[in-house]
Amino acid sequence: MDKDVLILAIESSCDETAAAVVKNGRDVLSNIIYSQIELHKLYGGVVPEIASRKHIEKINPVITAALDEANVTLEDIDAIAVTYGPGLVGALLVGVAEAKAISYAANKPLVPVHHIEGHISANYIENKDLEPPFLCMVVSGGHTHLVLVKDYGQYEIVGRTHDDAAGEAFDKVARAIGLGYPGGPKVDKLAKEGNSDAITFPKAHIQGAPLDFSFSGVKSAVLNYLNECHMKNIEVNRADVAASFQKAIVDVIVEHTMKAAKEYHIKKVALAGGVASNSALRGAMEEACSRRNIQFYRPSPLLCTDNAAMIGAAGYYDYMNGKRAGLDLNAVPNLKIGEKA
């Protein structure tokens, strides 16, 4: 490599205001995240308008901190990468407008980055040996995609959810058993005290689309079970419910991932997204991979949540591939993977 490439990355697609400086797509020089989660707990979920207001308040200090911590100035930066979708439109627009203005005033190229491609690329940061092709299971509050990463910047979705995202199901079940928001980590914790075989919840498969997912059925089954117990005056063992529900979700995710690995002859599997830090999912996926002699990758919990370092990693490869955005770049709330800006 001739010269190091430094990317300043900005992410504001949901409730984290984040900026990072990433060197050559793999080395994180800084990764600043301002999380608004406490603010949204009050409302039981992310309130878009509140999130957008907070982004405006925090974005400059977060970017400045990212540059400072990396010990660089804007002059040293080669390109600005920004998440332009998918996500909350008002939230995305803050990062997009800010990034465009910085890119214009500092005369640096602007690279539009897909949020999910960022999540996938978080794996490059901690696994320096990881190179495409590999299979990546992206699971978060808003997304459940089984993605075949053919090359840097080349993605094909081979499996997707037909209804709820996996993380959404976690949040809804958490609410139903009184755990509150955000549900994922709380279900994970409580499930450790429960018996995952205590209750059998359905594992949905989609007719004719063997790699796709459906999580609304299992969610409804949990709600029905709770309701039934309530009617019959049976005391609910919440830990058993959490463990059994979690198992139903995890089993399907692992099963489909293994099926895809076999079908596409892939020997590398990675996890990504917020739910990738779920301990049961990590454990089950790792075990399934090792049984099949598949190399397993995953980002650390910090890089599983929304952050800008992952946008810097994805942005680096997009930058090297010549991807650029103009001054009219807009936020695209329902941007598809692999779609052009």
Added chain:
Amino acid sequence: MKILVLESSGLVASVAVVTEEKLIGEYTTNFKKTHSQTLLPMMDTLLKMIGIPVQEMDAIAVSGGPGSFTGLRIGSATAKGLGLALSIPIISVPTVDAIAYNLCGTDAVVCPLMDARRNQTYTGLYTFDGDQMKCISGQKAVMLGEIIDEINQLGRKVIFLGDGVPVFKPYIEEHIQVPHSYAPIHLSQQRAGALGALALQYYHEGKYESAAEHQPDYLRLSQAERELAAKKGQEKA
């Protein structure tokens, strides 16, 4: 002293460059295309046309609110990004004040009316002494009836302007008791030139902030916050 001015609080997108001596350029559009797609390209076109690179600006002036929440944030984030990259301050001018300044010089009372939805308006009442604007009633979000009552009590000639005029005209005509008129179309909307002229005064009065500090003044809580507050109020009662 060169100020780059950005206005995206409503449907209008408007950019300008002003100095103490003149308005060097202004570019205003008023049609339904998102500010995210128009504001920066318009700014770039203007700067190229007048041959002044953005790096020569001494400050960024921006419509500070109220207005469309998203529109305000696009202007604000653009200003903050420019301010961060260029290390220059932001002059945040209240949107309603800037609209009123379109009619600088009139002897009538000036009443901007922005359509704030839910039968409300972002409005205020202003008079002029030379180029100095005086505020009778500062910008606020109120029911239309409230501001019309205030005008009737004042008993002076008034000129209405702003994007709320077409929406509110029938009500005004029915309830107004003082001589009144409506500003012509070229003066009736947000204009970066007027905002810039006012921004110069603000700057000389030391009313500016760092790019990091700046955020819009929405004049209104988010819906979720309003509902939560209402719920808490009910619980108390």
